[in-house]
Amino acid sequence: MLNIVIFGAPGSGKGTQSARIVESYGLNHISTGDVLRAEIKNGTELGKTAKGYIDQGQLIPDELMIDILASVFDSFKDSKGVIFDGFPRTIAQAEALKKMLTERGQEVSVMLDLEVPEEELMTRLIKRGKESGRADDNEETIKKRLLVYHSQTAPLIDWYKKENKYCHINGLGTMEAIFAEIVDAIEAL
Ligand code: AMP
Secondary structure (H helix, E strand, O other): OEEEEEEEOOOOOHHHHHHHHHHHHOOEEEEHHHHHHHHHHOOOHHHHHHHHHHHOOOOOOHHHHHHHHHHHHHHOOOOOEEEEEOOOOOHHHHHHHHHHHHHOOOOOOEEEEEEOOHHHHHHHHHHHHHHHOOOOOOHHHHHHHHHHHHHHHOOHHHHHHHOOOEEEEEOOOOHHHHHHHHHHHHHOO
């Protein structure tokens, strides 16, 4: 199985590139952000809990996220592989993902780190907020999310480097150019 962690700050293009990877490689896609937004839309208990954190630009507690991730993962049958989009976001989540995959005879194949300069992230997210109406894409919440990214999520770069899974991708450029770099990285596995 090809298990890809697509990584990067909010607005780095994880969702866009995931869709292209899914199309080309026939992988299953887990976007934890999408899962949470669907729960909110459906008015579930989980959605109610998640909304409080998302609106504040904070992360949902690890234990909750880890359970959600495992249940979505186990719902895939005869999978060619999975793209993890927006998970892991903390070291605890990365460790839990490793454990979960090991228990299932699997491992992460590669972690693709989409790197985009901070000013560009801000511009993209504000634009997305206007177009999609995503409640957390407003300037104040974006700033909080970027702080959370730097303090809690960016340390995963070194974590995956130590695991020998890290692959840097230049996230600035056309969608095609970025995707071509991703394809090169996957083909080199
Ligand atoms: P995203 O769509 O990936 O940008 O996620 C939107 C929001 O959902 C984040 O700002 C968090 O509040 C929450 N979220 C998504 N994935 C996770 C995760 N793996 N751990 C904790 N919170 C998450």
